[in-house]
Amino acid sequence: MKKRTEEKFYLVHEDVLPEAMKKTLEVKTLMxxxxxxxxxxxxxADLSRSAFYKYRDMIYPFQAMVKEQIVTIFLTLEDRxxxxxxxxxIIADAGGNVLTIHQTIPLQGxxxxxxxxxxxxxxxxIVQLISxxxxxxxxxxxDIVGSGA
Incomplete structure (x- = not known):
């Protein structure tokens, strides 16, 4: 059995996920x-129980992973x-607490x-807020550029 030395995580667009992983998320939601x-x-969800058990601890919606954490967002705004x-x-109305702000000097508006x-x-x-x-x-x-505890 291969020993895991370091866990790695990736942010992957839903379009490239195998169908079994998408359905695993659907099963979790239904439950x-x-x-x-x-x-x-x-x-x-039309998914085998064995496939669900294979993926259930390996895939989570992004918003579940960033709950009660700090998220870093990068924006480009018009200079108005x-x-x-x-x-x-808008962020405050959504319940977000802004911890830091860094704004560059406007260039070309x-x-x-x-x-x-x-x-x-x-x-x-957070995904809905970004949208x-x-x-x-x-x-x-x-865009979300990072998250952490």
């Missing part, structure tokens, strides 16, 4: 939200009066902003 047994949830203030208000946010009190998951931020007209880019 958590509907209280289904492993047998009932795997049957509903009040944009940073609006951005911080754009400024880069790096925020460290505590997500422990957030009412929505909401990307929809703002003054946000050109919004």
């Amino acid at each position: 958590e939200q509907k209280g289904l047994s492993v047998s009932a949830a795997t049957l509903q 009066s009040g944009t940073l203030s609006k951005l911080l208000t 754009l400024a880069n902003v790096t925020l460290s946010i505590s997500t422990s009190a957030m009412g929505k998951d 909401d931020l990307k929809k703002l007209e003054f946000v050109h880019k919004a």
Whole structure:
């Protein structure tokens, strides 16, 4: 048996995951939200129980991994009066606690902003918050660049 010396983790886009891993996440959701047994949830998700047991401890939704942690977000914002203030208000309204802010001097009408946010009190998951931020007209880019305890 191969000994694990160091665990490595990767952030992988859902589109490249094998179907069994996607269905494992579906089974976990069914069990958590509907209280289904492993047998009932795997049957509903059309996944074998053996495949579920193979992957269940190896795959988690990203938002589950960053709960009660610090997330670092990188954004590119238009250089307009009040944009940073609006951005911080949206994060605060979501329950995020901004710990650090670093903003570059605007060049060609754009400024880069790096925020460290505590997500422990957030009412929505960080992935949804990033999606909401990307929809703002003054946000050109919004990505999670790191997370940690």
